[in-house]
Amino acid sequence: MYKPGVQNSNAGALSRIGALASEGNDSDEIDSDMKLKILQEKHDSILGGHRGMNKTYESIKRHYQWPNMKREIEDYVKACAKCQINKTLRPKKRAPMEITTTARHPFERCALDIVGANDGNNVWEQVYSDLPGRLE
Ligand SMILES: [Zn+2]
16 A cells, blocks of 8 residues: 555665665664764763864774764764864964073073873872073
């Protein structure tokens, strides 16, 4: 019996599953909940680091694939609120290079850098340097 497309939703669903299967996708079918989890893990997490569209895609492509994957990743990254905020907060131009004066004798100009990860281990490294002076 003929059914117009709108009423024929059962057949539509079946043929969509058929299309997924015929695309040679080895992995089990990835539903939208699973996609969301993958996107959150590969984009929103600390490891994901809110990287751009291409890096997020490369990272997901290594483990998963599904139809329209690239497009869906692009849409997700474009809609990411944190990425949009970062984009507006990030300064558009770098500060201009400054011409600094060169030290005339040792220890006239020094720098102290403290480097470490704020990971609770309290391991820090200090680098004290005498900025190179002009040898005359
Ligand atoms: Zn983001």
